[in-house]
Amino acid sequence: MKGKVAVIGVGMIKFGELFEKSLENMIQEAYLNCLKSVDKGIDPKEIKAAWFGQWSGGYIGQGSQSGATLASMIGNLDIPVTRLENACPTGGDTFRHACLGVASGLYDVVLALGAEKMRDKPSAESMMAAGGGGADTGWHPSWMLGQGGPVIQAMHAVRQMHDFGYTMEDFARVAVKNHLNGTLCPFAHFQFKVSIEQVLNSPSICWPLHLLDCCPQTDGAAAAIVCRADIAKRYTDKPIFVLGTNVGIDHSQLWDRNSFVEQPATVKAGKGAFKMAGIKPADVDFAELHDCFTNTELLNIEDLGFARKGEAAGMLKEGQFDRNGSRPINPSGGLKAHGHPIGATGLGQILEVVTQLREEAGGRQVKLKNGIGLQHNIGGPAFGVSAVNILSRTS
């Protein structure tokens, strides 16, 4: 992968509760923003294949979606388009498939686009879908046991408190940092600050997690155009190169897990991506990590090797993960501020990584040293699916 694939354009829409926009409206808007972002210009006909990340279609009753949905909406029926779904990492895996497509040698320029309507359903059903967290109702009983996202992460949080002495204040500090960053990101669903007190005083969702420890339910769409690295300069003066891309899998059942202070899917996705990239966690300047819940961000930081187990909360308190810290985590505001429109989430994170690496992030720009950023998702039944993509200014 290294040196083979580059990102030449990224685009998204402002995430939010978008009752006034259809899935199709959102797809078109993200696509047009993505095309416009290619600074030397691109003829849409140069895009030779596409992948559509979309999770909720079948699950919350919006009907099955195929590649034809995306093809119709971008007005290009002359290319192969495939829909894929991999639970909460759908967006990150959609980006990976675009990279595989280019690396295969079959397509020089391709599109990855994710879009999700999470709010157009009765809230009970919508919450259930979110609660199910990509779980299925077949062999995996987690959904039937009420083991949705908040419940599973609350169990992790309790164990983090028990094993490491983490506190609810530590978790709340993730929300404080990410919402502050989110006030500077024009695409974030929520653009307000929160205090530790506000988080702790917000309603309890599943002890020890409060409402403000959870990311919101959100509609959104995001896209990226990737191409052969050796032709990227035709399209942009600032191509961003893909160093590593991977998906990690773990058990679909909580009872098979050995630990609740580690999520093996993330560990595996990270290790594979770092190996492919030929770098170490220490080489990464900043990262967009899947903070669906505040405690999850601390798990992710440790699982990816940015902190030793039990040390992330202390480093957070010291400000190391702040926007101007030694390794900013979620400079965009993360899922906490953006929400989590599943198929779109990972591609929105890719947009942030690319924007930061191009030093075009304005008020939320982080300092770059090696010019390397990382994107991460985790989710699915028992949080058994993860995606990691590593991007760089140099190939």
Add this chain to the structure above:
Amino acid sequence: MKGKVAVIGVGMIKFGELFEKSLENMIQEAYLNCLKSVDKGIDPKEIKAAWFGQWSGGYIGQGSQSGATLASMIGNLDIPVTRLENACPTGGDTFRHACLGVASGLYDVVLALGAEKMRDKPSAESMMAAGGGGADTGWHPSWMLGQGGPVIQAMHAVRQMHDFGYTMEDFARVAVKNHLNGTLCPFAHFQFKVSIEQVLNSPSICWPLHLLDCCPQTDGAAAAIVCRADIAKRYTDKPIFVLGTNVGIDHSQLWDRNSFVEQPATVKAGKGAFKMAGIKPADVDFAELHDCFTNTELLNIEDLGFARKGEAAGMLKEGQFDRNGSRPINPSGGLKAHGHPIGATGLGQILEVVTQLREEAGGRQVKLKNGIGLQHNIGGPAFGVSAVNILSRTS
């Protein structure tokens, strides 16, 4: 693609109304059959990535499926696994993704597996899902207009009758041929012969299509292992090479179609695959074509260039598409005899193509000249998605 990727193993289960088997049972059985088919043996750990073709999960209420479902069932949590869905061509596109994965250079040996439970739901819902034919309920109103598979294909059949003088007997002849072939295939759901009279006397589903013009609703699973062509001989003395793989897309709305005697998705998928393979339709010895309805097989034969428009029915009557004809079509018995467990269908066809090219098809073996076979799917909203894979004994 040409010369890069080879099939080293294929496996499936007997398709049918499998109330006694879960989705997971079917996955495991197809996977084990696939492993066993690798004649020089393979350590399952050599498989480095997998793709899971599964359509109905979300759509008919079985919950969302991610890559973790397949990973759990094959007992391998150490590789990236992605679920994909592309309407009725899900199986063919799953195979394509396995090929892309190998061609990308990231994975030497990978698995494509498709599985579908179509019968475990109340029949009204199941029929609706089948009727919807992969249509969604958002922007595409075909499902809401009652434009399911039989309805859409009946409109094509009427136009084939009007433009070409095709008759209900011509359509019935497809059923006669394919059911005869199916009696020789151990994996077929239905293993009985039918006569033209039986087809014409079976209940009308949507004029001019009768019950026996339609493929059955069926449960099933099928798989293939593909690897780098240059290492294929480690695993088998009879590798089968992938010459071309493509997906074609067309409008998602019937009102955008210019013709009802052509399905542009198939035309596009075929043209791209033939170009990639560097061959012409005339070079193909035999093909497994998506005969979800009898008239559809005639459309497919013409759309892929095996007959000129309006000539397929006559060539069929002459026996050219029979198992011992000049270009056998659906020697396995096709969807007519196998049924159509969506994610599995395309991979079941791949198994037939590989088995025939290895000359291991026993009583249903076709004569080979160039040693090239083709697999084809069509479906989705307004039949706007198609997949074509071209396989060969030589690279």
